[in-house]
Amino acid sequence: MSALLSVTDAHVAYGKVEAVRSVSLEVGANQIVTIVGANGAGKTTLLSAIMGILPLKGRVAFAGQNLARLDIEDRVAMGLGLVPEHRELFVTMNVEDNLQLGAFRIERNKAKASMERVYTLFPRLKERRKQLAGTLSGGEQQMLAMGRALMGEPKLLMLDEPSLGLAPIIVADIFRIVTELRASGVSVLLVEQNAQAALKIADQAYVMELGEFVLSGKASDIAANERVAASYLGFQHEGANAI
Amino acid sequence: MNTTIMLFLLQDGITNGAIYALLGLALVLVFAVTRVILIPQGEFVTYGALTYASLAAGQMPGTAKLALALGIGAFAFDLFVARKALHGRLVVRSLITNVVLPAIVLALTIYFAAQKPPVAVCIALSLVIVAMIGLYLYRIAFQPLAHTSVLVLLIASVGVHLALQGLGLLFFGAEGQRGPAVLSGAFTAGALRFTGQSITVYAITIAFIVGLWLFFGLTLYGKALRATAVNRLGARLAGIRTTLSGQIAFLLASVIGALSGIMIVPITTLYYDSGFLIGLKGFVAAIIGGLVSYPLTAVAALVVGIVEAFSSFYASNYKEVIVFMLLIPVLLLRSLAAPAVEEEKD
Numbered sequence: 001m002s003a004l005l006s007v008t009d010a011h012v013a014y015g016k017v018e019a020v021r022s023v024s025l026e027v028g029a030n031q032i033v034t035i036v037g038a039n040g041a042g043k044t045t046l047l048s049a050i051m052g053i054l055p056l057k058g059r060v061a062f063a064g065q066n067l068a069r070l071d072i073e074d075r076v077a078m079g080l081g082l083v084p085e086h087r088e089l090f091v092t093m094n095v096e097d098n099l100q101l102g103a104f105r106i107e108r109n110k111a112k113a114s115m116e117r118v119y120t121l122f123p124r125l126k127e128r129r130k131q132l133a134g135t136l137s138g139g140e141q142q143m144l145a146m147g148r149a150l151m152g153e154p155k156l157l158m159l160d161e162p163s164l165g166l167a168p169i170i171v172a173d174i175f176r177i178v179t180e181l182r183a184s185g186v187s188v189l190l191v192e193q194n195a196q197a198a199l200k201i202a203d204q205a206y207v208m209e210l211g212e213f214v215l216s217g218k219a220s221d222i223a224a225n226e227r228v229a230a231s232y233l234g235f236q237h238e239g240a241n242a243i
Numbered sequence: 244m245n246t247t248i249m250l251f252l253l254q255d256g257i258t259n260g261a262i263y264a265l266l267g268l269a270l271v272l273v274f275a276v277t278r279v280i281l282i283p284q285g286e287f288v289t290y291g292a293l294t295y296a297s298l299a300a301g302q303m304p305g306t307a308k309l310a311l312a313l314g315i316g317a318f319a320f321d322l323f324v325a326r327k328a329l330h331g332r333l334v335v336r337s338l339i340t341n342v343v344l345p346a347i348v349l350a351l352t353i354y355f356a357a358q359k360p361p362v363a364v365c366i367a368l369s370l371v372i373v374a375m376i377g378l379y380l381y382r383i384a385f386q387p388l389a390h391t392s393v394l395v396l397l398i399a400s401v402g403v404h405l406a407l408q409g410l411g412l413l414f415f416g417a418e419g420q421r422g423p424a425v426l427s428g429a430f431t432a433g434a435l436r437f438t439g440q441s442i443t444v445y446a447i448t449i450a451f452i453v454g455l456w457l458f459f460g461l462t463l464y465g466k467a468l469r470a471t472a473v474n475r476l477g478a479r480l481a482g483i484r485t486t487l488s489g490q491i492a493f494l495l496a497s498v499i500g501a502l503s504g505i506m507i508v509p510i511t512t513l514y515y516d517s518g519f520l521i522g523l524k525g526f527v528a529a530i531i532g533g534l535v536s537y538p539l540t541a542v543a544a545l546v547v548g549i550v551e552a553f554s555s556f557y558a559s560n561y562k563e564v565i566v567f568m569l570l571i572p573v574l575l576l577r578s579l580a581a582p583a584v585e586e587e588k589d
Contacts, residue, residue, distance in 0.1 A: 053476070069328060076482035088477030090470045100463065101470050105482035152482055 002064055003028050004156055004187050005050070005080075010058035012042070012049040019045040021211045023058075027156060027204075032178060032188045034219065036195040036232055037208035043191040044085055046208075047158050050189075051075060051082040063155065077105045081154030085161045087145040091134030095125055098133050098144055102151030111151065118147040121177055139170035146177070150186075157181065158189040163197065175201055195232040199223040207232075247434045252552040258441045258510075259524075260548020261448040262503045266525025267532065267540040268455065269496040274534045275472035276492040277485075278393050279385055282400045285522025286407035287373055287500025289515060292508035293415045294501075295369040296422035298352070301359040305414030306372050307345075307352040313379035314345040320382055341382075345375050362423060370501050377497025381489055389485060404519070411515035419512035422505070444506045451499065452541065464491060524551070524566060531573045 003026040012020035020042045027033045035043050049056035052072040060067045062080050070078070090098050099118060103111035119126040122143040128136060133144055142162055149157055159178070163171040171194065178188050179201050192198035199205055202219035207228055215222060222228055266284055273281045290306050297304040318341035325333055348371055355364055384403050388396055426439030458465040471478040471488035479485060500522075507513065507521070528547050532540030547566055554565040 051480070071484075072479045073482050073484045076480065082480055084476070084480065088474050088480060090473045090477060092473050093466065093469060097466050097470075101466055101478070101481045101483065104463070104467060148481060 004031075004063060005189065006059075006061050007046075007050060008059040008061075010046070010049065010056050010060065012045050012054055012056050014045075019211050020049065023208075023211075023213055025206060025213070025216075027187050027189050029155075029187060030182055030185060031204060032182050032190060032202045033204045033206070034190040034192055034198040034202035035206045035208050036192055036198055036222075036228075038232070039193065041208040042211040043208055044160055045211075047082060047160050047189070047191055048084075050158065051080065073105075076152055076154075079153065079155035080158070081149040081152055081156065082158045083142075083145045083149045083160060083162065085164065087141055089133040089141060089145055089148070092132060094130050094132055095136070095144055096129040098148050099125070099129075099151050102148035104152075106151070106153055110153070114151050114153060118150055121150070121180065122147055139166050139173075142166060142170075142174060146174075150181075154186060156187045156189060158191070160191050161193060162190070163192065163194045171197065195228070196223070248556070250435055252556055253549060254435055254437075254441070256549030256552030257545060258444050258548070259551060260545035261444050262507060262521070263525045263528050263547050264541040264544035265448055265451060265499050265503050266522060267528035267544045268452070268537055269499040270522075270525055270529040271532060271534055271537060271540050272468075272472075273492045273496045274529070276468055277381075277385060277389070277396075277489045279396045279400055280393070280526075280534075281496055282397075282404040282519075282522070283380070283407050284496060284500050284525065285518030285520070286404060286411060287377060287497045287518070288504040288507070288521050289411055289415075289513055289518030290376065290407070290504070291369050291373045291501025292422065292504030292513045292518075293411070293420055293515065294372055295365050295505045296420040296508050296513075297415065298356055298360060298365040298368060299362065299423050300420070301356060303353060303356040304369075304372070305410075306376065307349045307368075309410060309414070310372050310375040310379070311342075311345040311349050313376060313383060314341040317341045317379040317382040320387070341379065345379075348372060348375065362425060365422075366425070366505055369505060370498055373501035374494055374498050377493045377500075378490060380497075381493035385493075386486055386489060389489065408516055408519065411518075415515050417515065419514045419517075420508070421512050422508040424509040425505070440506070440509050447502065447506060451502070455495075468492065520563065524548075527567060527570055530570060533577065 005027040007023060007025045010020060010023045011018055023046060035046070037043055045054065048054045050060055052067065052070065052075050062075065062078055065078070067075060090101065099115055100111065103114055106114065124140055125143055125147055128140065133141065136144060146159070146162070162174050166174070175197055178190065181188055190198055190202065199219045199222055205216065205219040205222040206213045207215040207222060215225065215228065266288070270281055270284060273279055294304040294306045318337055321337040321341065322329070322334070348368070352368055352372070355368065380403060384399050385396065388399055424440045425443045429436055429438040431437070459469055467478065467483045468488050468491055470481065470483060471485060475485060478488070503521070504513065504518070524547050525544065528540050528544035531543035547569065550569060551562055551566050555562040558565065
């Protein structure tokens with residue numbers, strides 16, 4: 001069967017510097033796939049290029065369709081969602097407006113139901129729905145960014161470092177929600193520095209180093225790999241213990 | 244100075260200030276959404292005013308033809324961009340909005356111009372014509388540059404301003420024109436005499452500001468526009484097209500410009516190049532508002548109008564100088580208050 005997202009031989013460059021080299025990747029339906037790797041390995045660059053924010057050389061297909069000529073907005077409309085590292089919220093607008101805009105491309109009556117679903121996933125957002133996004137705590141902002149992306153009813157949600165800078169208890173919450181998403185039929189491509197936590201919930205995993213994938217396979221196998229354990233898992237006590 | 248003169252000047256200043264407020268708000272809106280500093284705003288004012296005045300005098304305004312020409316240009320741009328993946332629906336939609344619509348308006352204009360139409364028809368036609376010009380200008384001059392720097396956009400903006408001003412001379416000649424009052428009649432309250440026209444200015448300004456406030460606060464498209472202004476990438480990730488926001492912003496700005504022109508032209512004679520100075524005063528207000536704050540811009544516009552009224556009474560030769568000098572202390576204060584210059588993102 002064909003994968004939901006398939007990236008073949010992708011190169012992404014900033015000017016002459018190639019930040020991502022010859023990367024291929026697949027995400028199937030109802031899968032959590034994670035890309036782990038150190039800071040600066042090119043993970044964020046890769047996600048941005050898949051979303052269409054950066055130009056990509058190579059082939060990216062989503063739901064069987066080549067994305068080459070499509071803008072960010074078209075990719076969103078096709079069901080590809082990205083929660084970027086910096087969240088990019090509408091900070092001077094309230095939580096409800098942020099969510100409502102996430103459903104900009106969705107029919108009005110469907111959007112209502114979407115909002116209820118998001119509020120069930122993130123009850124905190126419902127409590128704060130009249131509060132300005134900029135005044136939320138870091139964890140709440142991450143929830144709002146995920147909620148906004150979910151309002152667009154994505155088939156595949158790409159999460160860029162969702163645990164960055166958050167308290168362990170909130171990280172655990174977010175990882176729990178990611179698994180709930182898979183159960184409700186949303187595939188997830190998860191980029192994480194918190195490798196241990198990410199590998200625990202993922203089905204497939206890729207290890208990225210200096211712009212290339214150096215290892216890939218089932219998440220459980222990767223987690224058991226000695227080299228990965230030595231490079232990435234040793235430092236991740238805090239987040240991992242909370243799960 | 245006696246109180247009566249002071250009240251007169253205040254009244255005059257507030258009337259002008261109300262118009263500068265509308266123009267300033269439009270400038271802030273366009274800049275926030277598209278990063279374009281809209282120098283041609285003044286041309287929207289003159290085009291609106293002179294189209295209205297020409298129609299009321301039974302003359303055919305050239306702007307209606309310009310709208311069609313620009314529309315055809317915009318259609319060609321749409322076709323060119325989509326050349327690799329042309330599909331029927333897109334072509335038909337672009338053809339209707341860019342060619343059929345201005346053609347119909349042109350036909351209506353020719354029909355009505357021959358028979359000195361009533362004021363309401365003149366206003367409606369002028370607004371639609373200038374609105375279309377604004378929309379197509381965005382498509383032709385700014386949309387292809389949307390990803391470039393503020394400086395490039397500013398240069399394009401100056402170019403558009405010069406082109407439109409030249410075309411204005413071609414369409415309307417070097418002679419000034421005046422239009423009929425929207426609302427004639429007057430009444431006095433104490434020492435002050437309120438003309439129907441000044442009441443119209445107040446009413447339309449207030450109605451427009453309230454309307455904009457409701458639009459931005461309550462409607463999905465208004466919120467989408469704000470979202471683009473707050474975070475362009477975030478808006479795109481939510482599926483809001485930057486071009487759609489840009490179109491709405493330009494549409495609003497051109498309608499606001501044209502409406503301001505129609506409100507001024509019964510009071511003052513306008514020439515093909517008068518709009519620039521009027522637009523600049525809106526710009527002064529927008530700068531005082533830091534190109535971000537709507538309420539500050541509106542208040543600053545009233546101050547600009549009042550300062551202008553008083554300086555034209557006391558030192559009429561220097562009235563422009565005095566108005567533009569308002570900028571200097573504001574810029575000084577702002578540069579001192581701003582901790583660091585933030586580099587342009589995205």
